[in-house]
Amino acid sequence: xxxxxxxxxxxxxxxxxxxxxxxxxxxxxxxxxxxxxxxxxxxxxxxxxxxxxxxxxxxxxxxxxxxxxxxxxxxxxxxxxxxxxxxxxxxxxxxxxxxxxxxxxxxxxxxxxxxxxxxxxxxxxxxxxxxxxxxxxxxxxxxxxxxxxxxxxxxxxxxxxxxxxxxxxxxxxxxxxxxxxxxxxxxxxxxxxxxxxxxxxxxxxxxxxxxxxxxxxxxxxxxxxxxxxxxxxxxxxxxxxxxxxxxxxxxxxxxxxxxxxxxxxxxxxxxxxxxxxxxxxxxxxxxxxxxxxxxxxxxxxxxxxxxxxxxxxxxxxxxxxxxxxxxxxxxxxxxxxxxxxxxxxx
Ligand code: TLP
Numbered sequence: 001x002x003x004x005x006x007x008x009x010x011x012x013x014x015x016x017x018x019x020x021x022x023x024x025x026x027x028x029x030x031x032x033x034x035x036x037x038x039x040x041x042x043x044x045x046x047x048x049x050x051x052x053x054x055x056x057x058x059x060x061x062x063x064x065x066x067x068x069x070x071x072x073x074x075x076x077x078x079x080x081x082x083x084x085x086x087x088x089x090x091x092x093x094x095x096x097x098x099x100x101x102x103x104x105x106x107x108x109x110x111x112x113x114x115x116x117x118x119x120x121x122x123x124x125x126x127x128x129x130x131x132x133x134x135x136x137x138x139x140x141x142x143x144x145x146x147x148x149x150x151x152x153x154x155x156x157x158x159x160x161x162x163x164x165x166x167x168x169x170x171x172x173x174x175x176x177x178x179x180x181x182x183x184x185x186x187x188x189x190x191x192x193x194x195x196x197x198x199x200x201x202x203x204x205x206x207x208x209x210x211x212x213x214x215x216x217x218x219x220x221x222x223x224x225x226x227x228x229x230x231x232x233x234x235x236x237x238x239x240x241x242x243x244x245x246x247x248x249x250x251x252x253x254x255x256x257x258x259x260x261x262x263x264x265x266x267x268x269x270x271x272x273x274x275x276x277x278x279x280x281x282x283x284x285x286x287x288x289x290x291x292x293x294x295x296x297x298x299x300x301x302x303x304x305x306x307x308x309x310x311x312x313x314x315x316x317x318x319x320x321x322x323x324x325x326x327x328x329x330x331x332x333x334x335x336x337x338x339x340x341x342x343x344x345x346x
Pocket of ligand 1: 199
């Protein structure tokens with residue numbers, strides 16, 4: 001990748017090892033459970049997350065929706081963070097397609113939801129109200145700036161769910177970043193959850209795919225949901241082959257991305273006009289203030305045109321932009337970005 005693309009970790013391309021593995025992947029018809037590479041990916045994913053079974057899906061959005069459709073019925077509701085990806089950026093698929101209602105709870109700066117607020121949001125057993133069926137958390141939390149949620153917090157939510165007879169789902173799109181940040185095994189962050197979706201196609205570089213894990217009966221229901229969503233694939237082993245490399249090799253290097261994000265934040269913080277709003281895992285959120293003399297849209301355009309550097313600018317008066325590191329962003333790229341921003345704001 002010649003361009004330095006920091007808009008998201010979703011932009012990461014497959015590695016040469018992935019392309020080679022895809023070319024020689026053993027395949028079969030996955031709807032008949034005949035694809036050995038998909039079967040291997042699902043077995044390995046389930047083991048890594050400490051669950052009985054797994055299903056390979058096309059995206060994080062599809063994995064989350066399959067989970068909600070498998071856990072909840074029409075007219076039931078879920079407790080979900082007000083800034084969560086599932087609530088804000090998945091088109092309300094649960095309501096559009098499943099008749100499931102979201103009941104939002106505020107997400108705190110550390111990505112958590114307060115347990116007393118979750119408790120207060122549960123509907124009483126009253127025929128006027130949708131039955132609250134599930135609680136979902138997001139780890140790492142995207143809108144909170146990639147902040148990882150600890151195993152202790154996850155255990156508290158699991159306990160809350162058990163006491164209230166709710167199912168517990170984790171949108172773990174970046175669960176391996178959280179595991180790397182805490183230095184724990186991924187299964188530690190899934191303990192007590194009934195289901196978890198994780199993505200192979202973000203910082204892990206696979207071209208396509210996510211995996212949903214849970215117990216065997218749940219995964220059977222999720223497979224039915226995947227089918228009706230048009231998500232059952234045939235010779236998907238070519239994709240799963242890249243997924244296996246993501247799971248076993250790329251997962252183990254995420255700390256490099258976190259270190260690079262830290263370097264980037266440190267470098268940018270020296271530039272006058274720049275404030276680092278947050279730096280967690282592989283995310284850096286930057287705000288420009290008056291001294292910068294430009295807003296984030298202008299800066300992002302100049303970075304693109306003059307330096308082939310892509311960042312995601314947003315916010316009106318707040319004028320923020322976000323950067324995310326991934327496999328294709330090395331230390332030399334970090335230096336270039338810091339120099340380019342410094343030159344444009346000088
Ligand atoms: N997030 C994308 C955009 O959709 C915002 C990104 O660039 O970060 N859960 C979380 C926490 C996510 O961040 C995303 C993608 C998803 C689910 C959905 O995954 P996909 O894009 O595979 O459907």
